[in-house]
Amino acid sequence: MSNIRKHVVFDIVGTIVTYDSILDALEKRMGDRLRDEGVKPSMLGYMWFEVSEREYTYLSITGRYRSFYDVFTSIFYRMLWIGGIQDPRSFASDEDLAYIMGHIEDLPLRAGAAECLQLLRDAGFTIWVFTAGDRQNVRGYFLKNGIEMPLENFVSCDDTGVGKPALDAYKPLLERLGDDEKWFAAAHMWDVSSAKQAGYKGAYCTALEKEACVDIFGEMDVMSDTLPEMARKIIQASTSSA
Known part of the structure; x- marks a missing residue:
């Protein structure tokens, strides 16, 4: 195993x-x-x-x-x-x-966000958060919507003073996760494409930007129009590559 x-x-x-x-x-x-x-x-x-x-x-x-x-x-x-x-x-x-x-x-959850996270957890994925925001405030978005998320799984750019999308911003958590399978998921193409360049597998959802602009950012490993669809594609890609 x-x-x-x-x-x-x-x-x-x-x-x-x-x-x-x-x-x-x-x-x-x-x-x-x-x-x-x-x-x-x-x-x-x-x-x-x-x-x-x-x-x-x-x-x-x-x-x-x-x-x-x-x-x-x-x-x-x-x-x-x-x-x-x-x-x-x-x-x-x-x-x-x-x-x-x-x-x-008070920022509200995007449609399908809770389902997306649950699908991934049920498939054995550990969920992490990497944000430019304050960790406590960002955790509040989850807790107010009944989604448990341990504080130790929140990483902020404030911790290192290096902001996304600098490649060095992504690397501390990337290195912390070692040789495990590591995906980065975002609705900002600049964000997920930078994380992919740093070494993550990239999953992009078009819900925010609509146009992926792959002519300048390139194709990601997973691309979808909704968060639940993105989760299912990550699970499928992970299973198929195992």
């Missing part, structure tokens, strides 16, 4: 949980104001996350690591300016920002 164990390392924000509570708070607090300026709240919200990821990464690769939460909070008014608001600090207030940020701990 083989002693090789099986692991799946998940990205969380955007993959297992959606941005919806932040987008809903932005809509509720500022939706009418934004539309009066010709700004679609949901588009602004996604831009806010995407630009925050870029700034977070740039700070990390230049040796000035800051937590994603700090970056996301700091660039709020900049995003309003980029969105076309001429005087962001009179258009919005710190109270608006505090209201929106108060919902970052």
